[in-house]
Amino acid sequence: MPETSRPAWPKTLKFAIVALSAAFVATLAPQAASAQNAGALAVSHKSPFNCGKTFNANNWTGSPNHNPLGSIDWQNYGSDAINGEPVRATAAGTAYFYNAGNTSYGRWVEIRHSDGSRTRYAHLATQVKAAGSSMSVSQGTQIGTVGSTGGSNAPHLHYEQRTSGGGMDTSPTVEGTTVSVGQKKALKSTNGCGGSGGNPNTAEEVCGSGYAVIDSAALTGGRTYLLYNSGNGYNCVATLKTTNLNSSSAASAFLEPKGENRTTDSGSYQYYAGPVKRDAAGQCVKWGGSIGSSTYTSGFEHCG
Template identity: 45%
Template sequence: MNFRRMLGATGAALLIASGLTVAASTEALAMPNFQMPFACGFTATAATFSGHSPANSVDFQKDGITGVSVRASAGGTVTRSEDEPTGTSYGRWIEVDHGGGWRTRYAHLSVRGVSVGATVTQGQELGKAGATGNVSGPHLHFEENLNGATQRAVLNGVAVPYYAHTSFTSKNNCGGGGGNPYTAGEVCGSGYTEIDRHSLGNGSIVLMYNSGSGKNCVTTLKGVSLGTASAVSATLQVEGGSVIKDSGSFAYYAGPVTASAASKCVKWGGSVGSTTWTSAYSHCG
């Protein structure tokens, strides 16, 4: 048993971006704590341009971004889910209303995964990144809009620099959203980036990849009975290979389960208590 699973962790940090002014207006006070629109641990370049349309929007860029899971920056209600013709503006895109006049937009998606009227939670998958619409290459176009006007983006309390190309790492729903003191990055270790996540309701199964070693890693983070040993498991199977599994009574998580999977499809899954989920073969190559 990994001793880390039996230990707790406490602490909080308040990130305040330099140069930001907190206004007394209702709109400013209602601004959600917007997160980077990707899974916890995912790193990409936030590119901002003079003359970008609309002004103050952000293009998230990264090699191989096509097919990467796009997540809700904050909770809300889906107000637009569009599939515009090839070569037209946003292509496939989603808009989410967060209340208080605030809305976010996610454009050039390869896949839309939610419909108008759906209620989404922070970190929930909205679709997959791509290159639909009027683009020169794959990226995610992102906007934080207040009463219809695109604002300079703030991610987890940190202002995105204008005009620049700045690396950001997502803190969106880290810890599985259930108060778990551990993140998938801590469990799998240095060099791994989260590429997918499945919520069990009572925890989250996280799939990570290390581009340097070509290895995948799976961990299941509990969201219930934290600090108390209870049934949890994590599984990983590389196509053509056998299932690798870590299963037992653990206080915080199962795993890490790792395997070399460069240029191969993987099947990943896990369980918390009696709730179990396993993917089809996916993330090939």
Template identity: 50%
Template structure:
């Protein structure tokens, strides 16, 4: 998707003391911002009057710590900061030109550096719980000349004030043949692939994080990449209910994460009608 930047207004002219002075442009129209998550994912967004800043948006979905955060629009990384256990924690700012910037805060990891050019939909970090946060989520802002603005996705202003679900259209409809996401990137820091199976149009992977004891399943598409199509992942701990993430996604389904101390797991997924289901395995 090509990012459109529209600059409105004309420079004013003033002549005084024999000097020609050029006035600055009027506020330009916003870049075509999209939800800062991969195509097809649905996230719950909350705005509230006591938020700081008030026009910021907090984004959540189930077991989202470590999920990929992507650039809302193309631009150049202008800040990569770490405030420790206060404020934004680990955060990133992207400069989109014409005075527009976006901020992504409370990240668990930052995957870009200052001065780096990023494209819309490119992974820049992972959802976390750093800084002054009481639970994993993404704090997101759109700013014009440093001042927070009411957030728009796809040209439409989000709900103020309250909670609403938003489905990502970020980089949908690309149709490319190379998936930019890996299973490790989808599941987050610390996860390593321990098993996998091919389905027609995708690959299902089982990953494990030794530091926190969680299993993770994700299905990475190998066809129809960037276009919303049926794909799913599931994870079932023996003796417990199965958890499934399935929908019309552009790049992958999941991550589905669960602990299974002393138990076996059944895992699998699908791309369209092609499915894979394991036996109960990887016990302990």
């Protein structure tokens, strides 16, 4: 019926409904908070660096030059310099790539994880995807390299762990170690080291020196990767298993420059299929792979 013809509710009934609603919301609030806290514990984070690398995790007490409070600056450890180090996802999720230019984070990435929580990686020298892009990542997938872009005075990795609501976790836990405000801890990475079902190889190691990941796709039981070597113009595809490791099973990797024949490596492998390398400078490529019956085939893309 028209709004003007609706009967008015008595004021006493209105107040009763408002009061009951407020009470109901109040009873739900602690449950919601508990659910959010439980979710924050659902994702386990490894160090954002290569297996075996040790760097200092500094959770500064806060100053005008270090915000927000609770973020970690990963810096040199001993004689190990961090500049140019590959930066890897600390947990699986969807990565979103940004470029803030000469201010704030500079080149940075946010990964949104399965429980709704987020991690941020800032001041990157390079990113594996252009700003405005996104990609699905596994724990250990490379997303960029350490640099000093944006509001940074020296090469380091700015790292944050945030709740699903965007709030800062001021005592983030990495590699099972909590780094609270005011603490500095040297943490050794086990990201991609194997054990507990982890593949001891990385796509970069499989393809070799000079290759960097520019795309990847999830498979049931693993992931297939597309890499590029800017030095020689070659692409490379490798498919890495994450299950049934150290046990031979069907896997494949393929690469097809547009207008040319496809090159495929397929067989029964313990850890990975590939590398498949082709000269594709200035050409679009179709790429992909398989693990068991799970397959991925791209369209023709990455045409630069």
